Amino acid sequence: MKKGWKETPIRGIILEAGSAHGYSTGGWRKLQPTLDRAKCIDCMFCWVYCPDSAVIVENGKMVGFDLEHCKGCGICAMECPDKVKAITMVLEEEEKEAK
Amino acid sequence: MAVETKHKCNVGLTGNSAVAYAMKQINPDVVAAYPITPSTTVMEEFSSYVADGAVDTELVTVESEHSAMSACIGAAAAGARVMTATSSQGLALMWEMLYIAAGMRLPIVMACVNRALSAPLNIHCDHSDSMGARDSGWIQLYSETVQEAYDNIIQAVRIAEHEDVLLPVMVCLDGFITSHSIENLCLIDNDKVKGFVGEYKPNQPSLLDVEHPATYGAVALPDSYIEARRQQSEAMKLAKDVITDVGKAFEKVSGRSYGLMEKYRMDDAEVAMVILSSAAGTSKVAVDEMRKRGAKAGLIKPRVFRPFPYLEIGEALKNIKAVAVLDRADSYSSFGGPLFTEIRSGLYEFDKRPKIIGRVFGLGGRDYGVHDALAVFEELLRIKDTGKVDKLFDYITVRE
Structure with missing residues (x-):
């Protein structure tokens, strides 16, 4: 249950750091990025360029996407080097059906 | 011309000189302005006080009224006591920033020297400018005389900064009729003005408060916007009693009473x-x-x-x-x-x-x-x- 107007901090200020993490933007997505791990060279271009910090990296390895926050913009697939092209954007429904 | 006087009563000043003098006595942290007729001499005289070292104010000379209000908003969000002045087209150009000042609950005090809006082009008095801003969320006080303009500016600081209010205040006086006419008025001693307005201590984290970091001006989507606006409406409702109380406190300092x-x-x-x-x-x-x-x-x-x-x-x-x-x-x-x-x-x-x-x-x-x-x-x-x-x-x- 969210706070009522009497309890909400005034001025529309946000006192908590990183609160945007709690807001799911994944539902805005039409295209979903998919990773071909065999092709990926872990150059981290996708991680750098992702505007939503939705590329998950563990121990220096690109391991996948945070689909709660990925809006499906496709920048990661565009920035993935031409000789690699490990990321493909697919229609959300098709991806769901494939699974 | 900067005003210096030993006799505090029966001083002859124009409305704008009296406003500038009140601003000098208040000694705000930041003033950002882009002078426009008929409010020009407010800033002209206040800038003399800055140049003479009579105030500690950071005077920001900007390229438009939109920027003036933007600078005021930034400074106020950083925890400064902020003042400005404008008229007519200047207020109109500030329009979107007026709403932001109010929505961000920043207690900015502005002298609005009332002037007609174009077209046809006109520099003389009517209330089209401030009346157009009546839904912007600013408190509005209207002054009949030079004395009232001076008194309202001083009271506006305390009204705006009151913890129940935290809203910007527009003090209106009639262009030329009041702003450029010399009337006798009583000035209040510097110490009394200083005591009356007090030291400004923002009770919310400001942008420069690194111990309590906060995000200002973030997007508020349909799940949170209306709560902020409801708070703003409540602040305006509570402002009525605050204005009355500040008027009573002002009477003790000045002998002049003010109500609604x-x-x-x-x-x-x-x-x-x-x-x-x-x-x-x-x-x-x-x-x-x-x-x-x-x-x-x-x-x-x-x-x-x-x-x-x-x-x-x-x-x-x-x-x-x-x-x-x-x-x-x-x-x-x-x-x-x-x-x-x-x-x-x-x-x-x-x-x-x-x-x-x-x-x-x-x-x-x-x-x-x-x-x-x-x-x-x-x-x-x-x-x-x-x-x-x-x-x-x-x-x-x-x-x-």
């Missing part, structure tokens, strides 16, 4: 006029003349237009037989000016209420004389006798 409105010869009045700012002075002369002629005339001069004290004004008017509300601005609804429509709406709360008419006057600095006010009172007497209103809304002081 001034009532002039209203006790036994049968016909009354409601009018803002300098034109109220002219109209009081007409009230006295009507009284000499045996008519029970009175006048109400609202000081506070935002928040709108509809119950208090309604209470003062409910037993009057006929009322004329004079607006120095039209809202082009074809129904009447803003003061008229709001007072008429407020009176709906009362079972017994007067016949009422709205008249727009004095646009673009057109003279409004005692004879104009007398003609309005004569019309009110006809309405009182016949019980009939011929014209609900009309213009006066216009060539037919």
Whole structure:
């Protein structure tokens, strides 16, 4: 249950750091990025360029996407080097059906 | 010319000099402005105080009024006490930032030296500028005289910064009529002004408070926007009592009392006029003349237009037989000016209420004389006798 107007901090200020993490933007997505791990060279271009910090990296390895926050913009697939092209954007429904 | 005087009473100053002098005494942290007629001399004189080292203010000279208000907002969000001044097109150019100042609950104090809006181009007084900003969330105080402009500026700081309020305040005075006319007034000692406004301690984390970091100006989507606006509405509601309390505290310092409105010869009045700012002075002369002629005339001069004290004004008017509300601005609804429509709406709360008419006057600095006010009172007497209103809304002081 969210706070009522009497309890909400005034001025529309946000006192908590990183609160945007709690807001799911994944539902805005039409295209979903998919990773071909065999092709990926872990150059981290996708991680750098992702505007939503939705590329998950563990121990220096690109391991996948945070689909709660990925809006499906496709920048990661565009920035993935031409000789690699490990990321493909697919229609959300098709991806769901494939699974 | 910067003002320095040993005698604090019966000092002759223009409205703008008095505003600049009040600003000097308040010594705000930041002033950002882009001078515009007729408010220009406020900044001209205040910049002299800055140049002379009479204040500690950071004066930000910007490239437009939009930037002036933007700079004020940034400085206020950083925890500074901030003031500015503008008029007319300058206020119009500030428009989007006015709403942001109010929505971010920043207690900025601005002198609005009332001037007509283009087109046609005009530099003289009417209230189109501030009336247009009536829904921006700013508190609005209207000043009849140089003394009131000076006193309102000082009180505005305390009203704006009150923890129940935290809203920007616009202090309005009539362009040229008040801003450029020299009147006698009483100044308050520097120490008393300093004590009255006190030190500004923001009770919310400011942008420069690194111990309590906060995000300002973040997006508020449909899940949170209306809560912020509801808070803003509540602050405006609470501002009414704060303005009254600050007025009482000010009386202790200055000997001059301020409330939500001034009532002039209203006790036994049968016909009354409601009018803002300098034109109220002219109209009081007409009230006295009507009284000499045996008519029970009175006048109400609202000081506070935002928040709108509809119950208090309604209470003062409910037993009057006929009322004329004079607006120095039209809202082009074809129904009447803003003061008229709001007072008429407020009176709906009362079972017994007067016949009422709205008249727009004095646009673009057109003279409004005692004879104009007398003609309005004569019309009110006809309405009182016949019980009939011929014209609900009309213009006066216009060539037919």
